[in-house]
Amino acid sequence: MAIVLIVFHVVACIMLITMILFQAGRGGVADVFGGGAGQQFFGTQTADLLMKLTTGFAVTFILTSAGLTFLSARGSKSLMERAVQASATAIPAVPEAAATDASVDKTLAELAETTEEATAAAAATMETVDSAAGEVQQLVVESTEAAEAQATAAQQALETAVFETQDAAAPVAAQAEAAVQESVPVKPEAGATP
Numbered sequence: 001m002a003i004v005l006i007v008f009h010v011v012a013c014i015m016l017i018t019m020i021l022f023q024a025g026r027g028g029v030a031d032v033f034g035g036g037a038g039q040q041f042f043g044t045q046t047a048d049l050l051m052k053l054t055t056g057f058a059v060t061f062i063l064t065s066a067g068l069t070f071l072s073a074r075g076s077k078s079l080m081e082r083a084v085q086a087s088a089t090a091i092p093a094v095p096e097a098a099a100t101d102a103s104v105d106k107t108l109a110e111l112a113e114t115t116e117e118a119t120a121a122a123a124a125t126m127e128t129v130d131s132a133a134g135e136v137q138q139l140v141v142e143s144t145e146a147a148e149a150q151a152t153a154a155q156q157a158l159e160t161a162v163f164e165t166q167d168a169a170a171p172v173a174a175q176a177e178a179a180v181q182e183s184v185p186v187k188p189e190a191g192a193t194p
Helices: 002-022 037-042 046-075 079-090 094-183
Strands: none
Touching: 002 046
């Protein structure tokens, strides 16, 4: 019964659209789609016939729409009722939901514990890094002080060596100068008697 009514409804829809497009327009949208084409093919008497056919298909459309509505309301539940019924069967029972809540609580507790452990490990790592940085800084200071002490000692040793060399070289220089003066004869001055 419903299938026959649906077929009549679809035919009425198609025929109603066709009849409306064949009628003469008054400069509206129907002229764009070939409005008034029926009068060109079938003559001017067709206006009354098209008007009666359009009215008949409109009444058929309204009656089939009402019939389909009546059948759908009587024979089945609404779409929303079906969805509520389907979701009610898909929802698990309350004890399972309580078990799920306990599982979620357990997971959250484990996550909190893991987060605390990670935080503690990060704090320990930071302490180790700070300690290592302090040791490195102390080593740098000690190395710098040792290098400065060695540089000072080297400078003092160099100065001492220079002074000792000058002290040792002074008598040799004096002897060399004396030897040079002895080996070079002194020229008498002109006009001076020897």
